Each structure stands twice: as C-alpha cells, then as structure tokens.
Amino acid sequence: MRAVVQRVTRAAVRVDDEVVAAIDRPGLVVLVGATPGDGPAQVAYLARKVAELRILHDERSAAEVGAPVLVVSQFTLYADTRKGRRPTWNAAAPGPVAAPLVAAVVDALRARGLEVATGVFGAHMALELVNDGPMTILLESEPG
Numbered sequence: 001m002r003a004v005v006q007r008v009t010r011a012a013v014r015v016d017d018e019v020v021a022a023i024d025r026p027g028l029v030v031l032v033g034a035t036p037g038d039g040p041a042q043v044a045y046l047a048r049k050v051a052e053l054r055i056l057h058d059e060r061s062a063a064e065v066g067a068p069v070l071v072v073s074q075f076t077l078y079a080d081t082r083k084g085r086r087p088t089w090n091a092a093a094p095g096p097v098a099a100p101l102v103a104a105v106v107d108a109l110r111a112r113g114l115e116v117a118t119g120v121f122g123a124h125m126a127l128e129l130v131n132d133g134p135m136t137i138l139l140e141s142e143p144g
Contacts, residue, residue: 001101069109
C-alpha cells in the first residue's frame with residue numbers, strides 16, 4: 001500500500017458540489033492506494049505510521065494530539081509513467097479489492113482513537129485542502 005500524508009490546517013471533499021467530508025482544524029489528509037497483493041499486514045503498517053508520524057507541530061503525532069484525519073482513496077498513486085505519455089494503472093488494485101483495504105485502514109485508524117473522515121470510494125471527488133508547511137510525506141508498506 002502507498003499513502004501520501006499531508007499536514008493540513010483544514011480540508012474538505014466534495015462530490016457533485018456537495019461536501020461529503022471535512023476536517024476544520026489542523027490534522028492530516030491521507031491519500032491511500034492499494035495493490036492486489038496488499039492485506040492485513042500492509043493495512044496495520046499504514047495505520048500505525050499515519051497515527052504515529054511525528055509531523056504535527058512540536059513534533060507530535062495525530063494520535064498524541066487527537067488530530068483529525070481525512071482519508072481519500074487514490075488508485076493513481078500506482079500510476080506507471082515509465083513508458084510514453086499516458087499512465088497505466090496495472091499495479092493498482094481493482095475496486096472490489098481496494099475498497100475493503102481502504103476501509104480497513106480507516107477502521108484501523110479509528111481503532112487507534114482517531115477521528116476519521118472519508119471520501120467516497122470510486123466517486124469523482126474534488127479535494128480542497130490547505131497544506132500546512134507544506135508538509136507532504138510518502139509512505140509505502142512492504143508488498144504482501
């Protein structure tokens with residue numbers, strides 16, 4: 001699994017011009033992508049890293065300060081751009097595989113006591129955020 005973690009002051013997800021999820025105080029936006037070989041070990045790793053990364057102010061983690069997290073599924077994290085000008089998505093898990101994995105990351109973060117908002121899996125989303133810093137981190141778990 002891969003995740004792009006951004007420290008934000010606020011963020012919102014819109015689907016069809018309607019806000020479906022938002023965080024209105026400093027926290028994290030986490031874009032999550034999965035591959036067909038991912039499973040519980042990758043989910044646990046990603047959730048632990050997101051919760052415990054000391055990237056908030058004063059080198060504190062979301063788990064320490066109770067910062068909200070907005071999780072958005074993002075299959076494009078597995079784009080292959082090595083050949084030509086058009087990306088391929090062959091490494092990304094198909095929806096029926098990826099959806100439960102992204103949901104499992106959300107559940108694992110909530111199990112750690114974090115407040116988690118989510119986008120809508122498979123929907124065309126407009127993500128609005130104010131990146132704080134900017135601070136953007138790429139996480140990648142070991143393959144399954």
